[in-house]
Amino acid sequence: MTLIDLANPTRFLALTARLLPWLAAATIILLAIGLYQSATAPDDYQQGATVKIMFIHVPNAWLSMFVWGVMSIASLGTLVWRHPLADVAAKAAAPIGASFTFLALLTGSLWGRPMWGTYWEWDARLTSVLILFLMYLGLMALWRAVDDPSRAARAAAVLTLVGALNLPIIKFSVDWWNTLHQPASVMRMGGSSLDRSFLIPLLVMAIAFTLLFVTLHLAAMRNEILRRRVRSLQMMQASRVAFSEVGTGSREGSTSKEVGAA
Amino acid sequence: MTALSALIRRDIRIALRVGGGALIGVLFFLTVVVLMPFAVGPDLALLSRLGPAILWLGALLASLLTLDRLFMADHEDGSLDLITMSRTPLELACAAKALAHWLAAGLPLIVATPVLGLLLNLDMVATGAVALTLLAGTPALTFTGMIGAALAVTLHRGGLLMAVLVLPLSIPVLIFGVAASQAAIVGPMTFGAPFSILCALSLVSLVIGPFAAAASLKHGLD
Numbered sequence: 328m329t330l331i332d333l334a335n336p337t338r339f340l341a342l343t344a345r346l347l348p349w350l351a352a353a354t355i356i357l358l359a360i361g362l363y364q365s366a367t368a369p370d371d372y373q374q375g376a377t378v379k380i381m382f383i384h385v386p387n388a389w390l391s392m393f394v395w396g397v398m399s400i401a402s403l404g405t406l407v408w409r410h411p412l413a414d415v416a417a418k419a420a421a422p423i424g425a426s427f428t429f430l431a432l433l434t435g436s437l438w439g440r441p442m443w444g445t446y447w448e449w450d451a452r453l454t455s456v457l458i459l460f461l462m463y464l465g466l467m468a469l470w471r472a473v474d475d476p477s478r479a480a481r482a483a484a485v486l487t488l489v490g491a492l493n494l495p496i497i498k499f500s501v502d503w504w505n506t507l508h509q510p511a512s513v514m515r516m517g518g519s520s521l522d523r524s525f526l527i528p529l530l531v532m533a534i535a536f537t538l539l540f541v542t543l544h545l546a547a548m549r550n551e552i553l554r555r556r557v558r559s560l561q562m563m564q565a566s567r568v569a570f571s572e573v574g575t576g577s578r579e580g581s582t583s584k585e586v587g588a589a
Numbered sequence: 590m591t592a593l594s595a596l597i598r599r600d601i602r603i604a605l606r607v608g609g610g611a612l613i614g615v616l617f618f619l620t621v622v623v624l625m626p627f628a629v630g631p632d633l634a635l636l637s638r639l640g641p642a643i644l645w646l647g648a649l650l651a652s653l654l655t656l657d658r659l660f661m662a663d664h665e666d667g668s669l670d671l672i673t674m675s676r677t678p679l680e681l682a683c684a685a686k687a688l689a690h691w692l693a694a695g696l697p698l699i700v701a702t703p704v705l706g707l708l709l710n711l712d713m714v715a716t717g718a719v720a721l722t723l724l725a726g727t728p729a730l731t732f733t734g735m736i737g738a739a740l741a742v743t744l745h746r747g748g749l750l751m752a753v754l755v756l757p758l759s760i761p762v763l764i765f766g767v768a769a770s771q772a773a774i775v776g777p778m779t780f781g782a783p784f785s786i787l788c789a790l791s792l793v794s795l796v797i798g799p800f801a802a803a804a805s806l807k808h809g810l811d
Contacts, residue, residue: 406808454760461757468753473744481808482740486754489736489801492793 334411336552343545350542357535364528380438382528386536387431391459394424394540398466399491402484412548414480415555417487418470419547423540425463432456462490476555592677593685600689603662610658611693614651615701621647622705633710640709641719641770647705648698648723649730649763655694656734657751659686660742660806669742673806683806684799687735695727718773718780722787726766729791732798733758739802743809762790 333339365382398420404413435453436446447453466483473479604611625643629635636643663669672682699720706716737755744750769783 406804454764458757458760465753465757468750469740469744472750478744478809482744482805485736485801485805485808486740489733489758489797492797 336412339412340549340552343549347542347545347549350538350545354535354538354542357531357538361528361532361535364531368528369524377438377441378525380434381525382532384431384434384438385529386533387427387434388456389533390536390540391424391428391431391456393537394420394427395459395463395487395491397544398424398487402487405480405484406488412552414476414484415548415551416544417480417483418476419551420544421463421467421470423543423547425460425467427536427540428456428460428463432460466490592675593681596672596677596682596685597689597692600686601693604690604693610655612697614655614694615697617654618647618651618698618701619705621650622708625709637710637712637715640706640711640715641722641774642767643709644702644705644719645723645726645763645766645770648702648727649759651698652695652727652730653734653752653755653759655690656731656738656755657741659690659735659738661738664742669806670810673810679803679807680799683735683739683802684732684795687731687798687802690735691728691731695731698727699723715770715774718770722766722769722784725784725791726762726787729762729787729794730759732791732794733762735798736801736805739805740809743805762787765790 333342361382365379368379368382370376370378398417401413401417401420404410405417432453435456439448440446466486469483469486470479473482622643625639626636629639660669663672672686673679675682702720702723703716706719711719734751734755736758737751740754741751765783765787768778769780769787772778772783773780
């Protein structure tokens, strides 16, 4: 089973129908383990119990960038390889990514209130994540502005790849501008600076959130494929109604018959 | 090369003649700056402190205002199809069009800056710094905005959608443009660091913009 075999939507639907229950179960189990571990993790000597926001905040922030990365690869699939499901993947990922970004901003601001004494600070990392959120919203507006999906897909793919330039700015903003947000502590040269009692729940939560994204993404892709099928069926029906109207001349009767048959 | 210079000359001529609308941007810039004292009050000290930010915001909005004409007029009269089908690479043609647009619509904004700086109570050094940062930064606005203009023309939707797509991309330019002007006026940072990042942003968008615009034109026009 290679990527090109999945170009057939029916095959993709059959495969994901078998995969989704397993993915959902794994997500729930890992989320339960992660939440239990984060609840029992020790309090920080400086931050107290508020450090537990980290276990939600950091996976959300990771995912907000990871989803844009997935969308960029899907956009390459649209523009370069012309994979038929690539634009479905890109379209389905955008609202999920926007939700993760919004949650990262929300939990960050709730964490910032007790720690920094303010909900919002125009700091480099916060600002660039806010830009990322605005770009997700702009991308969703672009998808909604055009009624032809294939035309919208190519435009959105170009915009996604341009927006991918923002990802490195977000990743390194904390190192470049030394402002309020703490520098990278998990993935950096010379090993993590987090204690093991924090690191293990954080990693479990990160894997659980990634699985959550994969599950939601596959389900959203299935919905999008089904939505497109419904749309093309509706258009076929509309053209049939239009033609039968020309033939019989009785508009009311044929329309109600078609609706009844559907 | 002659094809590109002909394209640049043609675009500048169209923009400057009747119906071109290049100088509308300057008029808009002037109006935005004149509106500001009504919003924040006629306090000269406050205006001179906010001056660089007001000028940068006005220039950003003015350059955005004229951008949707970049491909739209050519698309309407069919010359955009000729440009896409010609032997000149589309990327170079896009770069030439953006350069012509910047010369016709961006350069007048920079020329108008000293006059507007006078209205905002900026001294010589401050006005010079803002004009210099605008000179280095507005090409980035034009070349990233060109991506939005190309998307808008392929989707037959201009106006607000383009603003929503382009404004987030122009935030870094705004940040470093205002930071460099403020550094020159009040310190404590050196002028060089934000100014060179601003130049780098312009150079990056000079490379990215034409390719992205050409890609969306190639894929979008049927």
